[in-house]
Amino acid sequence: MRIVKNNENIIILKGDTEKANYKTQSIVEYSNNPFIESLPDIFSEDDVIDRFSVTPRIEEEDKNREANLRYHIIKRAKNFVQPLPVHFKVERRLSTLIRRGYLARNPIDKSYLQRIRILNEIRDEGVYDNALIEGRMSNIRSTADSMAIIGISGIGKTTAIERLLLMYPQIIKHEEYKDENFSRTQVVWLKVDCPYDGSLSTLCKSFFKAIDDLLGTRYLEKFGYANRVTSTMMLHMTSLASIYGIGVLVIDEIQHLLNAKNDMEEMLNFFVTLSNTVGIPTVLIGTSKAQKIFKGNFRQARRAASEGAVMWDRMCKESDKWNFFLETLWDFQCLKENMALTDPIRNAFYDECQGITAVAVNLFILAQERALSEEKEKITVEILRDTAKEDLHMIQPMIKALRNNNMVEVMKYEDISINLDDISVNYKRDIELVGRLEDVFKERKNTIELKRRNIVENLVMDLSSIGIFDKLNNTEIKKIAEKIAGKLPVDEDYNLIKTMTIKSAMELNEKKKIDKNIKESKEDKKQNDGLLALYEIATKNKEHPYEVLKRKGHIKNPVDEFLMAK
Known part of the structure; x- marks a missing residue:
């Protein structure tokens, strides 16, 4: 059983911290609410395309470099993120969840303080009970909804939700609202993983640790020690979620609930209480195994996804989405001979990845590496087949089950199965949107702004993966990258830009270490005096x-x- 200890380093998604900048609202019910007015304006489809996309840079000269260097350049395709129709659907729902969840939690409304007062009273009583909370808050409305995202492994659910969350600041600092003192810390979103053992106790501890990492608090030490009763931790978690005005709580890997011996229904009830009573919107993300949770006899399971479930299936071979994805990915070849995307190659490629995006990207990268090692300098059908057979042999049984549409075999691999009857997609809308995406991508592909943004995205990912900047977070690395990339022409050699960025990051990292040592030295001296x-x-x-x-x-x-x- 995995236990979150006080000193354990839980990896959490971190976004930007901003000072509140209040904006005039286009929708009347969103006005006079500082938690909503401080959010970015509602994103248009163009905004989503701009902010969501990550396009690796593969220059023509890269293709003529030494093979040992190109092994590294090929890996840039790992960063490839492209918006598809399903991403727009999730973005719209997420945008609505956050804003509508704040309607009944307006921090300048007396009901907000009343809600927190009741939660504090229940917390002090030390007894967590869903019915008790619902009863005590029956006269306080909730406008929060919940949503589930269910799909096969490797399809891009987690990547998508993380990219969409990062379009919003994570922490907003409020100081003054309409000439009145208004000191608040607002956590717009928080994403944690469901524990592997499905333990509610471990989930609470992960929540405390995530808040501690973001705000510099010590809630895990205070509320999450080993012998703390789970119900008490749930009370503290609920109270903190309200105090910090969490806009949406995202729980990933919810299929792990199936590993819980007793906690599954209790945890589902907890999620329902968070949204329906306490007013915190929730998003539950899981593989196809999670369908068992939502199709069981648990009444609360259906309420845990009041906004319904986004059923995220693999892309079909004949779909415009798949063709658009493959054609865009194909531009990132780093071999001397740029192989055209012929029908035999299209057929072989789909045959070996079955429309699963993560498998497609890995197959594309590994096939190029094989071509380099065999000194063939081009992707062929034979290389694709050999790569899938040898380098992706671990997933061949799953791919074969999907290829043959053998439902008996597919059900053995629940992570990749999905109930097609549950998928309701507006195909006409998707086709129109894919066509528009293609036009926009062609139009913007060579714009300076997009190139510079892509350079910054790639720099942040490359520098973060190095793992030597222990005093810098992604926001600080991004600011350095933006500063360096903004000074140089977009056609400047990427490796030169990367070298300069690493140098600046190392200098800032070292400065922060020195500053910390000086501060500690002063504190020691102060104590000695x-x-x-x-x-x-x-x-x-x-x-x-x-x-x-x-x-x-x-x-x-x-x-x-x-x-x-x-």
Whole structure:
């Protein structure tokens, strides 16, 4: 059983921290609510395309470099992220979830303070009960909804939701609203993984640790120690989620609930209470195994996805989405002979990845590496087949089951199965959107702004993966990358830009270390100069501490004070 310890480093998704900048709202019910007004404007489809996309840079000269260098350049395709119709669907729902969830949690409304007061009272009583909370808050409305995203492994659910969350600042600092003092810390979104054992206790501890990492607090130490009762931790988690105005809580890997012995229904009830009663919107993400949770006899499971489930299936071979994805990916070849995307290659490629995006990207990269090692300098059908057979042999049974549409075999691999009857997609809308995406990509592919943004994205990913900047977060690395990339032409050699960025990052990282050491040294000196140090001097010199304190000016002369008194 995995236990979150006080000193354990949980990897969490971190976004930007901003000072509140209040905006005029186009929708009337969103006005006069600082939590909503401080959010970015509602994103248009163009905004999503701009912010969501990550396009690796493969220059023509890269294709003529030495093979040992191109092994590294080929890996840039790992960063490839392309918007598809399903991403727009999820973005719209996420945008609505966050804003509507804040309607009934307006921090300048008395009901907001009333909600927190009730939660604090229940927390002090120390008994967590869903019915009790619902009863105590029956007169306080909730506008929060919940959503589930269910899809096969490797299809891009986690990547998509993380990219969409990062379009929003994660933490917003409020100081003044409409000329009134308004000191608040707003956490717009928080993403944690469901524990592998499905334990509610471990989930609470992960939540505390995530808040601690973001805000520098010590809630895990305070509320999550080993012998803490789970129900008490749930109360503290619920209270903190309200205090910090969490806009949406995203729980990934919910299929792990199936590993829970007793906690599955309790955790589902907890999620329902968070959204329906406490007012915190939730997004549950899981593989196709998670369908068992939502199709069981648990009444709460259906309520845990009040906005319904986005069923995320693999792309069909004949679909415009797949063709658009493959054609865009194919541009990132780094071999001397740029192989055209012929029908035999299209057929072989789909045959070996079955429309699963993660498999497609890995197959594309590994096929190029094989071509380099065999000195063939082009992707062929034979290389694709050999790569899939040898380098991706671990997933061949799953791919074969999908290829043959053998449902008996497919059900053995629940992570890749999905119930097609549950998928309701507006295909006409998808086709129109794919066509528009193609036009936009062609139009913007060579624009300076897009190139520069892609350079920054790639720099952040490359520098973060190095793992040597222990004092810098992704936001700080991004600012350095933007500064360096903004000074240089977009056609400048990427490796030169990367070298300059690494140098600047190393300098800032070292400066932060020095600053920290200086601060700690000052604190130590301050402690050494304090009253305790004077006491030690008195003891050493066999004097009474009173005399030393008086001599150092910490105690006034009582006679002088008496004579000065009027």
